[in-house]
Amino acid sequence: MTLDDLASTSGEWLRGSGPESDIVISSRIRLARNLADFPFISRATDADRAEIERILHGRVESLRTAGKAPAESLYLKVSELPEVDRQFLVERQLISREHAQSEGARAVVVDPSERFSVMINEEDHLRIQVMHSGLALNEAWEQATKLDDMIEEQVTYAYNERLGYLTACPTNTGTGVRVSVMLHLPALAITRQIEKVFKSLHKINLAVRGLYGEGSQATGDFYQISNQVTLGQTEEELAKKVADVVPVLIDYERQARSFLIENSQETLHDRVSRAFGILRTAQTISSEETMHLLSSVRMGINLGLIGDLAIPTVNKLLIHTQPAHLQKLSGVELDQADRNIERATYLRRHLNGESKGNVSHN
Amino acid sequence: MKCQKCDRPATFHITDLVDGEPSELHLCEECAQSFLAPSQEEAQDVMPAMAGLLAQHLAVGETADELARLDQRACPVCGITFLQFRKQGRLGCPHDYVFFEKELEPLLMSIHDQTQHVGKVPKRCPHGADQQTQLIRLRREMKEAVSSEEYERASEIRDKIREIEAGFREAKGE
Numbered sequence: 381m382t383l384d385d386l387a388s389t390s391g392e393w394l395r396g397s398g399p400e401s402d403i404v405i406s407s408r409i410r411l412a413r414n415l416a417d418f419p420f421i422s423r424a425t426d427a428d429r430a431e432i433e434r435i436l437h438g439r440v441e442s443l444r445t446a447g448k449a450p451a452e453s454l455y456l457k458v459s460e461l462p463e464v465d466r467q468f469l470v471e472r473q474l475i476s477r478e479h480a481q482s483e484g485a486r487a488v489v490v491d492p493s494e495r496f497s498v499m500i501n502e503e504d505h506l507r508i509q510v511m512h513s514g515l516a517l518n519e520a521w522e523q524a525t526k527l528d529d530m531i532e533e534q535v536t537y538a539y540n541e542r543l544g545y546l547t548a549c550p551t552n553t554g555t556g557v558r559v560s561v562m563l564h565l566p567a568l569a570i571t572r573q574i575e576k577v578f579k580s581l582h583k584i585n586l587a588v589r590g591l592y593g594e595g596s597q598a599t600g601d602f603y604q605i606s607n608q609v610t611l612g613q614t615e616e617e618l619a620k621k622v623a624d625v626v627p628v629l630i631d632y633e634r635q636a637r638s639f640l641i642e643n644s645q646e647t648l649h650d651r652v653s654r655a656f657g658i659l660r661t662a663q664t665i666s667s668e669e670t671m672h673l674l675s676s677v678r679m680g681i682n683l684g685l686i687g688d689l690a691i692p693t694v695n696k697l698l699i700h701t702q703p704a705h706l707q708k709l710s711g712v713e714l715d716q717a718d719r720n721i722e723r724a725t726y727l728r729r730h731l732n733g734e735s736k737g738n739v740s741h742n
Numbered sequence: 743m744k745c746q747k748c749d750r751p752a753t754f755h756i757t758d759l760v761d762g763e764p765s766e767l768h769l770c771e772e773c774a775q776s777f778l779a780p781s782q783e784e785a786q787d788v789m790p791a792m793a794g795l796l797a798q799h800l801a802v803g804e805t806a807d808e809l810a811r812l813d814q815r816a817c818p819v820c821g822i823t824f825l826q827f828r829k830q831g832r833l834g835c836p837h838d839y840v841f842f843e844k845e846l847e848p849l850l851m852s853i854h855d856q857t858q859h860v861g862k863v864p865k866r867c868p869h870g871a872d873q874q875t876q877l878i879r880l881r882r883e884m885k886e887a888v889s890s891e892e893y894e895r896a897s898e899i900r901d902k903i904r905e906i907e908a909g910f911r912e913a914k915g916e
């Protein structure tokens with residue numbers, strides 16, 4: 381398997397199945413770990429980074445040989461990849477933007493089904509992340525801790541009995557765990573209740589981010605909810621805190637959708653139909669507009685206002701219309717103007733005359 | 743003392759590095775916040791919260807002198823100074839949590855509301871990790887010894903490194 385093979389598929393977390401998957405896109409657990417006998421990244425020399433990468437690469441290979449890691453998993457030296465490939469991995473959420481843009485030796489291990497990835501030399505030496513479609517935090521945590529155990533059989537982690545796993549940033553120390561769910565909340569956005577919801581989440585120490593991680597603007601009404609505290613509570617407690625708030629948010633979103641259906645069905649139906657119409661006919665379209673319109677279409681499908689399109693197709697289009705994906709799929713480098721044309725072409729090809737529930741791959 | 747940027751009383755005393763020279767800034771809370779608020783790009787990170795917290799807990803009640811002295815303290819293992827940590831918000835090595843324990847305590851408390859880990863414990867070496875961290879210092883010292891051509895010292899340090907590494911291999915049962 382190669383990175384190019386990933387371009388034509390769409391990964392476990394976009395499968396659009398699993399509990400509550402009309403609103404909960406994916407569940408994710410990330411663990412931050414560091415080797416005890418190396419400085420953290422900010423004080424690591426180029427030689428240190430290269431050595432950390434070499435050691436961890438060796439560990440991954442021995443896990444693969446022992447049959448503990450999938451033989452098909454990809455080991456990619458991120459520092460040696462062209463810009464478009466790094467951007468592709470960011471769009472796919474397999475690496476962070478920081479990992480794509482930073483300096484020095486760094487790598488990522490990618491599971492062929494994209495259920496997990498392990499970043500080497502991100503902000504911490506190791507960032508282990510597990511992704512699941514729908515609401516499945518317990519399953520994600522179980523897999524993450526198993527991966528963590530497997531890697532730990534071979535290396536000594538920086539750890540202190542009082543403060544737990546030691547991380548480069550004190551905001552991650554303790555469990556080093558970031559538990560997050562990605563939610564699609566278009567009706568809360570339309571009814572202008574989203575700000576209120578965020579404020580109450582902040583009050584209980586949960587963070588809200590956009591689709592592409594730290595600080596990015598929420599595009600297309602996709603929001604990532606995650607824990608802020610990492611010390612003084614167990615991983616299960618932290619996961620539960622996020623998991624407990626999800627049904628409440630789902631309920632708010634469903635109420636807002638019912639409210640829209642009851643009070644302004646024509647406006648809502650019009651909005652959804654126009655969005656679908658633009659996506660099926662546009663000749664040039666930006667990534668932002670695409671996300672925005674796909675968000676409306678996605679809600680329209682869930683409300684039964686659009687009948688001949690499947691959720692996994694929309695999930696796939698959300699990712700495949702991102703700049704690096706378009707370039708990987710078309711096999712050529714494109715500037716922004718050409719990308720907008722290619723994106724419109726891609727959308728027309730996939731949204732016109734697609735039969736019910738069919739997830740095509742090209 | 744008045745704030746250097748407006749007329750309110752200065753409650754924050756910040757030591758900044760200007761062209762490598764420490765220079766003191768005396769600011770009110772509002773001006774301190776905008777001073778510490780990083781550029782647009784960094785603002786996307788957790789940094790604003792971090793920098794704000796740091797300023798709150800370090801600057802209040804510290805005189806400029808005390809803070810300047812604190813900022814010069816450097817971790818014996820990785821060499822990071824407290825000022826460097828304050829500026830970048832990232833620590834330099836695991837030993838910093840021990841070396842800057844007193845300074846980090848209020849920060850950890852405001853981020854997490856707790857300072858005692860209760861989660862997962864590594865299966866291997868949960869007690870020996872800090873000893874392993876000493877390898878960072880030894881490797882650094884060995885490199886310095888080599889570059890200053892003190893080969894005898896370098897080889898002594900190398901033996902010590904090997905001793906520690908062998909001890910860990912034994913503990914692993916290899």
Ligand SMILES: [Zn+2]
Pocket residue numbers: 745746747748749750769770771772773774
């Ligand atoms: Zn002022």
Ligand SMILES: [Zn+2]
Pocket residue numbers: 817818819820821822834835836837838
């Ligand atoms: Zn240090």
